[in-house]
Amino acid sequence: MNYLINNFSDILSLTFTHILVTLLSTLPAIIFGVILGIIFSRKKFISLGRFFLNIFGILQSIPSIAFIAIIFMYTGIGIKTVIISLFVYSIVPVIYNTTSSLLLVPDEVIEASEGMGLNRSQILFKIELPISIRGILSGIRTSFTINIATATVATVIGVDTLGKIILIGLRVRRLDMLWVGGIIVAILAIFVDLIFEKIENLSLKWA
Amino acid sequence: MIEFINLSKKFKEKYAVKNLNLTFNDGEISVLIGPSGCGKTTTLKMINRLIEPTEGNIKINGKSIFDFDEISLRRSMGYVIQEIGLFPHYTIYKNISIVPELLKWEKEKIDKRVNELMDLINLPRTYLNRYPKELSGGEKQRIGVARALASDPEILLMDEPFGAIDPINRKSLQDFFVELQKTLKKTVIFVTHDILEAIKIGDRIGVMKDGEMIQFDKPQEILKRPKNKFVEELLGVNRNILRLTLSKVLDFVKKDFRIINKDEVEEIKNFNNFLYIIKNENNYDGFILKKDFEKGRECIREIVFINENENLLDTIILLLSKGEKIAVIKCIERGIMGYVELNDLIKVFEKEEYELSN
Numbered sequence: 080m081n082y083l084i085n086n087f088s089d090i091l092s093l094t095f096t097h098i099l100v101t102l103l104s105t106l107p108a109i110i111f112g113v114i115l116g117i118i119f120s121r122k123k124f125i126s127l128g129r130f131f132l133n134i135f136g137i138l139q140s141i142p143s144i145a146f147i148a149i150i151f152m153y154t155g156i157g158i159k160t161v162i163i164s165l166f167v168y169s170i171v172p173v174i175y176n177t178t179s180s181l182l183l184v185p186d187e188v189i190e191a192s193e194g195m196g197l198n199r200s201q202i203l204f205k206i207e208l209p210i211s212i213r214g215i216l217s218g219i220r221t222s223f224t225i226n227i228a229t230a231t232v233a234t235v236i237g238v239d240t241l242g243k244i245i246l247i248g249l250r251v252r253r254l255d256m257l258w259v260g261g262i263i264v265a266i267l268a269i270f271v272d273l274i275f276e277k278i279e280n281l282s283l284k285w286a
Numbered sequence: 287m288i289e290f291i292n293l294s295k296k297f298k299e300k301y302a303v304k305n306l307n308l309t310f311n312d313g314e315i316s317v318l319i320g321p322s323g324c325g326k327t328t329t330l331k332m333i334n335r336l337i338e339p340t341e342g343n344i345k346i347n348g349k350s351i352f353d354f355d356e357i358s359l360r361r362s363m364g365y366v367i368q369e370i371g372l373f374p375h376y377t378i379y380k381n382i383s384i385v386p387e388l389l390k391w392e393k394e395k396i397d398k399r400v401n402e403l404m405d406l407i408n409l410p411r412t413y414l415n416r417y418p419k420e421l422s423g424g425e426k427q428r429i430g431v432a433r434a435l436a437s438d439p440e441i442l443l444m445d446e447p448f449g450a451i452d453p454i455n456r457k458s459l460q461d462f463f464v465e466l467q468k469t470l471k472k473t474v475i476f477v478t479h480d481i482l483e484a485i486k487i488g489d490r491i492g493v494m495k496d497g498e499m500i501q502f503d504k505p506q507e508i509l510k511r512p513k514n515k516f517v518e519e520l521l522g523v524n525r526n527i528l529r530l531t532l533s534k535v536l537d538f539v540k541k542d543f544r545i546i547n548k549d550e551v552e553e554i555k556n557f558n559n560f561l562y563i564i565k566n567e568n569n570y571d572g573f574i575l576k577k578d579f580e581k582g583r584e585c586i587r588e589i590v591f592i593n594e595n596e597n598l599l600d601t602i603i604l605l606l607s608k609g610e611k612i613a614v615i616k617c618i619e620r621g622i623m624g625y626v627e628l629n630d631l632i633k634v635f636e637k638e639e640y641e642l643s644n
Binding site: 186187188189190191192193194197198201206 | 334360365367373375
């Protein structure tokens with residue numbers, strides 16, 4: 080507790096960087112992920128989608144610390160490396176959930192929409208996306224949570240996030256520092272989770 | 287008017303629909319029937335270009351479907367499918383109003399139309415704020431029909447619309463649709479694989495096999511003169527019985543009855559009708575035959591009510607299953623219109639069979 084009070088401003092700035100790194104990587108992941116997810120759910124691109132998801136899946140199974148190290152060899156030290164790695168980590172659940180929820184929209188709903196004369200973009204925006212919103216949101220939620228946790232690793236290549244507290248705590252064997260670092264990350268993750276739960280409930284009057 | 291001109295559809299090298307030349311009349315229900323894979327659904331979907339014809343043309347009131355852009359072509363026709371396909375995330379109101387909204391109708395006009403449609407399909411307006419999952423299968427398909435009728439299109443395409451509904455609700459949906467058509471007079475193309483349904487609702491029936499139209503004719507004609515063995519088999523061994531569905535019970539109504547109040551029963555001996563219906567305030571207690579009256583009150587029998595549009599077959603089945611010989615025709619607007627006797631109905635059946643065997 081003393082540690083928290085004495086280093087409050089440092090912790091605050093680490094938390095800020097942590098959030099920044101998370102947002103800078105997750106927001107593009109959401110945008111590109113949803114777009115790619117939509118493309119991969121179109122009949123023509125389903126096999127292409129499967130191929131990409133496999134590749135991303137393999138990339139994702141590399142431990143985050145190794146992955147960041149590999150990217151680091153190409154792009155060097157700094158925030159760029161962190162954001163690229165986190166982007167790759169968090170885009171997979173977004174694409175995956177978007178594609179699979181869109182494919183779950185019942186065929187008859189699409190057929191009825193076509194038969195009634197909705198054009199493609201109307202079918203996508205008025206029918207398919209609203210029906211799949213729950214699945215898409217849950218992908219986004221997962222991607223956020225993953226990145227909040229993974230952003231701690233950024234510290235190893237010199238971007239000071241909340242991982243720094245944990246890393247130093249480990250080096251100097253300070254249990255209180257480990258607790259503070261861990262708990263703040265956990266609180267961030269829970270906070271994001273709660274927000275998404277609220278959004279999901281709002282969007283689901285009809286289910 | 288919808289015309290098919292040398293209409294064909296090939297999938298890969300195989301013909302799904304082969305050289306159809308037909309005209310569907312305005313204001314009629316034309317039913318396409320045949321075994322699965324006969325091309326009936328493909329034919330239907332070519333009309334609104336959900337499937338593009340390979341050869342030939344379709345003309346609507348003289349204008350080729352290729353002269354429309356496909357989106358506005360589809361918006362100009364109602365479309366109802368077996369799986370209904372209501373939008374789960376929209377309320378019933380939004381489901382029904384989707385095409386008028388696409389056509390940019392004004393809010394008040396849409397409001398008025400939606401309410402009108404709810405009355406037409408006989409569902410309470412309170413349903414408008416509900417979501418599809420709160421409705422039963424039969425109710426959902428009524429909404430499906432209302433949605434297709436929303437912009438008051440001239441043409442209605444229906445692909446086995448009642449096929450997934452349980453038998454009891456299916457019958458009531460068919461009755462409802464036949465009634466509805468009397469006032470709407472739409473040009474309906476209706477796909478089914480249920481011959482009973484085809485005979486019941488069709489003004490014309492097209493029997494299809496392997497992509498070809500075997501026979502396109504009025505139901506009476508098809509029943510009387512099936513063109514070949516295939517049509518005969520499709521009609522089944524019950525062909526003679528099926529013809530009973532074409533006759534309305536109202537043609538056999540008898541009016542030799544009198545409605546009396548409960549306390550008038552004792553006075554029957556002064557009257558001279560065949561049958562007496564006993565009224566008890568707003569309900570009917572039963573009926574009694576003049577000839578049975580002397581035997582006393584236990585001769586009062588429960589009334590089997592039927593509506594005025596009922597066909598002979600359904601009436602006979604109902605009477606046999608209830609073990610009664612007389613059915614009373616009751617019309618919602620006009621009250622009791624008369625009664626029919628099972629014996630008369632059966633005699634007609636014998637006569638029909640006689641006609642057929644000659």
